[in-house]
Amino acid sequence: MEESLKPVIQVKNLDLGYDDSVVMHNLNFSVKRGEIFIVMGPSGCGKSTLLKVLTGLKEPASGKVLYNQVNFWEQDEKGQQEIMRRFGVLYQGGALWSSFTLEENVALPLQLYSNLSASQIREVVELKLALVGLSGYADFYPEHISGGMRKRAALARAIALDPEIIFFDEPSAGLDPVNSRLLDDLILQLRDTLGATIVAVSHELASIFAIGDRAAFLDTESKSMISIGSPRALLADSKDSRVIQFLTRGEPNHDEKS
């Protein structure tokens, strides 16, 4: 099989839940190398729970998550850490460590998991900050920069080790349209240049259409994934009213608008 067509992530018969309650049943999908895969759906449908399971922060109720054909939840702690080291995660609020400067935030993964010297780490950090458009802000603390810049700095930290898979939790949340568009462009460029596979949880339609190669729609009522495909194809061809309603923001004459 060609390298680019191999699934990097495979989700099989996955059930998500908290204690006794199951929020999502029987999820099945796979994400190919270099693909931008969007998980979309209304608020409270379990998108963030799915992201927690995919990033190894929460064990699923049942089912499998495979990374390069390796079942994550069957690994021991060391094995899981090995897999998680290949992840980069951009959390909704950025989650930068507030007592660290931007440079220190981006440098920490490099200090932990590379053999680079201090000066080389500084060089890599400078590159990563430059990649997200934050050159010159290395000595700033997160509280001294805007929300959009915090998101970009967090992205610089997420890509510090050139991860194989980058997870985004609501990348556009809290950003104005211009900054949101900038972040979308950045995500596309990172995929094209670093070759990373990207999984993003989002309900921002503009972002979904701008960056998504494929999208899966999670439905709250049926607690299942009811559609999967290219966002534009879903909009054009889907027969499911829930998907259409979501992708058209409930507007009846969506064909004219799209």
Place this chain on the structure above:
Amino acid sequence: MSAEKIVLDYSTPNTLCIRLNGVWLITSGIPEVNETAGQLNQFKNIQQLIFDTSGLQEWDSGLVAFLFHLIKECDRLRIQVNLGGLPAGVQKLLALVSKVHSATSINILADESFFTRVGERVLRLQAGVLSLLNFLGEIAVAFSRLFTGKAYFRWDEFLFLLQRCGADALFLVSLISVLVGIILAFIGATQLKLFGAQIYIANIVGIGMVRAMGAMMAAILMAGRTGASFAAELGLMQTNEEIDALKTLGISPVEFLVVPRVLALVIMMPLLTLYADLMGILGGLIVGVSLLGLNPVEYWQHTQSSITLVNLWVGLIHSFAFGVIIAVAGCFRGMQCQRSAAALGDATTGAVVNAIISIIIATAVITFVCQVLGV
């Protein structure tokens, strides 16, 4: 290792070719860019830099970081860089960096002289004192609105706060107070034994606990327990913009959040102090009876005769003052909290430190006033 990864070839006049070989990954190590940059000066009249990556195996942004800095050095030395020989991905990344790269270096941490720093500290202290006075004023206004029935007051939350400040702290207060009573009795016993006056341990423990120690021990415990929790709670609310939400609804955060906490602690501190006094006396009694062979009835009678109503009042005045201090310090620090995790830690620490220092100062003041008044 770096020698194998980088080979410099100056066979073409005015053109330096850098051959990049092997694996260039962040996790496996990359050569120092300064070494290569330093070698650029060794070749005369370099006008152009080109790359040969036929021997390059794997690469990631470690290579890009290396080239990014090498190119900057070349710019400085006015050497033209031809990126044509680099892999397409590297060229794209370098193009992306140069597109978004703003050369402006912003330095927010300007060097400050000693006098500037001292001056700023003084100004910060002045601002801190002013905002504390302002906060006290707001509390006074909020209390006046409460007593005139104009304040928004949630009784169910107030009762919950009373429980948190009182009943929930009983175990800790019991433990510490009994131990303090035991310690006081032991210290007294070693001295009083010399005169055969062990029975006066009852007086020492009784007066000591009731007049100051009971209130102080309870206050120090409550500063660490409840004061810190007030600061953390309000600090997190500040971080989550919950306090802003109250303000926009026209609700005074002091009235809504601070007044119930101050009131709860001011009510519970004297009660906790009385309880701590009793527990301390019990600790003394345990030592007196079990280790010194004193009669428990005699011990109790001595305790009763030694403690006057004035001692009790002095202890209660202490506890009332401590209640105000702990609650105000906790709430003030919480309300002043900035929006970061470190600031939350500072707020909590500040609440405990300020409360304990203020407790000691208040004890000294009350003791001095009692001395002057002869009570």
